Amino acid sequence: MQASKALGQNFLLDEQLLDRIAAIPGPLEGQPAFEVGPGPGGLTRAILRAGAKLVAVERDRRCLPALAELDAAFPGQLRVLSGDAMEVDARAEAGEGAHVIANLPYNVGTALLIGWLSAEWSPLPWWSSLTLMFQMEVAERIVAKPGGDHYGRLAVLSQWRSDARIAMKVHRSAFTPPPKVMSAVVHITPRPAPEGVQLKHLERLTAAAFGQRRKMLRQSLKGLPGALDALAAVGIDAQRRAETVSVEEFVEVARVLGGL
Structure with missing residues (x-):
């Protein structure tokens, strides 16, 4: 066949x-x-x-x-x-x-x-x-x-x-x-999902961050409501690029986004 x-x-x-x-x-x-x-x-x-x-x-x-x-x-x-x-x-x-x-x-x-x-x-x-x-x-x-x-x-x-x-x-x-x-x-x-994190927030966050992966996060995330505040809340420098942000860091930002 x-x-x-x-x-x-x-x-x-x-x-x-x-x-x-x-x-x-x-x-x-x-x-x-x-x-x-x-x-x-x-x-x-x-x-x-x-x-x-x-x-x-x-x-x-x-x-x-x-x-x-x-x-x-x-x-x-x-x-x-x-x-x-x-x-x-x-x-x-x-x-x-x-x-x-x-x-x-x-x-x-x-x-x-x-x-x-x-x-x-x-x-x-x-x-x-x-x-x-x-x-x-x-x-x-x-x-x-x-x-x-x-x-x-x-x-x-x-x-x-x-x-x-x-x-x-x-x-x-x-x-x-x-x-x-x-x-x-x-x-x-x-494995059990991290508490307090919803998939929809992680999806929106990563779509925005990697949609312009060569730009700094302050640029790529500016169109996502609350994202820059969430970055600051977890201590992530907005001048970093998405490709340097770990899975765990994205999860923490998504957790904060979900609480805004």
């Missing part, structure tokens, strides 16, 4: 590599799992071999016969949803505590990640972990630390109430067809 450019498909077929990816979340025996874009089912098979109870969402109907074969080979473990993952309620379908494991289609990967990171935390989200394949540049943006070119809004939103790391780098030659760039598997685990 030929991968579809329109759907952002690049298939992984190396079974040893796929087993290593499926092992990243830890033991999956009897655990709920959720996969986006299984394609012909390479990673799907590895997740099922690990013993998970898997819900997989596939938009490409050409893949459904191969996934039906996996359903027959692993009775009671796999449920396939035919549709667009952007329109699926993953929490309702996969259930509480699910491990999300996916070689994400490149054209919707970041949007899906932001959706999962925006889930309700009470005190943790519905998912237990995210184990996701991205293009290397996106992976580096997710795990970036302050001061580097990759550090930005995605890093802050990924790390303010989660731990994110690159668990594995994957050479382009491992895919069919080979993409133009290297890829990496990012593993994200949630």
Whole structure:
């Protein structure tokens, strides 16, 4: 089966590599799992071999016969949803505590990640972990630390109430067809959210700060009501640039913003 450019498909077929990816979340025996874009089912098979109870969402109907074969080979473990993952309620379908494991289609990967990171935390989200394949540049943006070119809004939103790391780098030659760039598997685990901080305030703050990342904060944040007062309240110099502000500092500013 030929991968579809329109759907952002690049298939992984190396079974040893796929087993290593499926092992990243830890033991999956009897655990709920959720996969986006299984394609012909390479990673799907590895997740099922690990013993998970898997819900997989596939938009490409050409893949459904191969996934039906996996359903027959692993009775009671796999449920396939035919549709667009952007329109699926993953929490309702996969259930509480699910491990999300996916070689994400490149054209919707970041949007899906932001959706999962925006889930309700009470005190943790519905998912237990995210184990996701991205293009290397996106992976580096997710795990970036302050001061580097990759550090930005995605890093802050990924790390303010989660731990994110690159668990594995994957050479382009491992895919069919080979993409133009290297890829990496990012593993994200949630932790209790800082008290008194709302996501909406952090989103507005980081959107403004990184929207003009080369400008000083006094310039980039002047259009956000209360932001400069919040900076002063937590002792952050308004002449700094967004790329120098740590995740923890952004969280403190967002906390003050929420109280104004």
